[in-house]
Amino acid sequence: MAARAYDVRMPEGTSDRHFVTPPQDRPPRETPASADEEILGAETSAVRSLLDDEGRIANVVDELRTGFRSLAHVGRAVAFFGSARTPPDHPEYAEARELARRVGDAGFAIITGGGPGAMEAANRGARDAGVQSIGLDIELPHEQYMNQYVDLPLTFHYFFTRKVMFVRYSSAFVALPGGFGTLDELFEVLTLRQTEKIQGFPVILVGTDYWRGLVEWLRDPLCRDGKIVEADVEQIVVTDDFDEVIDVVCAAEHRRPRVA
Numbered sequence: 001m002a003a004r005a006y007d008v009r010m011p012e013g014t015s016d017r018h019f020v021t022p023p024q025d026r027p028p029r030e031t032p033a034s035a036d037e038e039i040l041g042a043e044t045s046a047v048r049s050l051l052d053d054e055g056r057i058a059n060v061v062d063e064l065r066t067g068f069r070s071l072a073h074v075g076r077a078v079a080f081f082g083s084a085r086t087p088p089d090h091p092e093y094a095e096a097r098e099l100a101r102r103v104g105d106a107g108f109a110i111i112t113g114g115g116p117g118a119m120e121a122a123n124r125g126a127r128d129a130g131v132q133s134i135g136l137d138i139e140l141p142h143e144q145y146m147n148q149y150v151d152l153p154l155t156f157h158y159f160f161t162r163k164v165m166f167v168r169y170s171s172a173f174v175a176l177p178g179g180f181g182t183l184d185e186l187f188e189v190l191t192l193r194q195t196e197k198i199q200g201f202p203v204i205l206v207g208t209d210y211w212r213g214l215v216e217w218l219r220d221p222l223c224r225d226g227k228i229v230e231a232d233v234e235q236i237v238v239t240d241d242f243d244e245v246i247d248v249v250c251a252a253e254h255r256r257p258r259v260a
Contacts, residue, residue, distance in 0.1 A: 033141040035059065035157035063161045067136075070154055074134070074169045075257035077109040078249055081185050082118025082176030092207075096121035096176050097128070099206065099242050103174075104129025106246050111136065111170050114146050114153060118176045123149035134169075136162050163188055171254040172202040174245065177210040194232055202248050204237040211238050 032038035032047050039056050041047030051059070080100055086092050100110050100122040110126035112119040114135025126133035127149050135150030139157045146153045156162035166185065173189050175182055186205075192198045205211040218233045237248055 034139050036139070036159055039158070060158060060161060063156060063158060064164065067154060067156070067161065067165045070152065071134070071165060071169045073257045074109060074111075074132070074255070076107055076254045077111050077132075077134070077170050078103050078172045078174060079111045079166050079170035080119065080122035080174045080176065081113065081178060081182045082122070083178040083182065084113075084115045084117040084119060085179070086117035086121070086177070088121075092118060092177055093121045095206075097125040099174070099245060100125025101128040102242055102246060103249060104131035106250060107131070108171075108249065109134060111166065112150075113138065113181070114150050114155075116145065116147055118178065120147035120149060122176075123147055127151075136165055138162055159184075167192060167198060167201075169255065170201075171252050172204065172249045174204045174206060174249075175211075177207050190232070190236070193235070194228070200253050202237060202252050203235070204239065204245055204248055206239065206245065208238055208240050 030047055032041060032050065037047055038050055042049045042053075042056075080096065082092070082096060086096070096118045102125075104110055104126050109132040110122055111134040112122045114123070114137035119135070123133045123135060124147075133149055133151045135146055135153050137146050137153065137155040138159060139155060146155070154165070156165075163185065167189065173186070175186050186203070189198075189201060189203055193201055193203070205215075215233065215236065215238055218228065218236075219230075222228045223230055223233060237244070239245060
């Protein structure tokens with residue numbers, strides 16, 4: 001297996017003392033492929049720890065601070081999520097671009113994960129509408145690059161800090177067909193809404209054929225067995241109608257930009 005590595009960055013206020021020197025009597029372990037793996041796999045036999053906990057905390061604080069400062073001006077914005085593997089010649093790419101353009105025409109900035117596929121299409125739609133196109137990229141061992149249609153690019157080392165930015169600076173969530181990443185972000189938002197950590201945050205699943213199986217599973221067995229309540233499912237908008245998406249987005253309460 002080829003050696004893996006990531007660029008360890010030390011935030012302001014930290015120093016070399018936060019780097020961990022491995023004991024000489026231990027066999028070498030894999031260099032972590034990402035900052036997420038370094039922090040989540042710390043003190044395991046598979047991943048070599050590069051920082052101590054104080055260094056990791058300083059990295060997280062620095063990442064949150066950078067995100068808050070960079071996005072403080074964002075007001076009306078909608079998050080678009082979808083597969084990084086959607087090719088530009090796929091109908092879903094064209095649909096994502098068109099929907100993002102229409103949301104942009106309604107006066108909303110577009111926030112995506114900044115990557116290829118459906119994310120690129122949505123950022124491209126934002127450009128078409130002349131609204132701010134924001135990309136919150138994530139450090140990954142593969143499938144990572146910032147697409148060319150992003151005006152405000154930010155790259156995060158940690159999934160959890162990136163999720164904070166999506167939820168804090170978006171007023172609605174549009175999920176296009178996607179895989180594990182899209183599902184992760186979808187259920188993050190649904191959990192925050194169910195537990196009332198966030199209020200009035202519309203969740204819109206675009207593509208009735210694609211999402212039908214998931215919604216049926218939420219109703220049966222989850223609702224049937226009392227794991228969730230019917231309202232948790234009914235609050236999810238599932239549609240192919242772009243006009244309905246615009247109506248739902250426009251009806252949401254939207255964040256006011258902060259003046260620095």
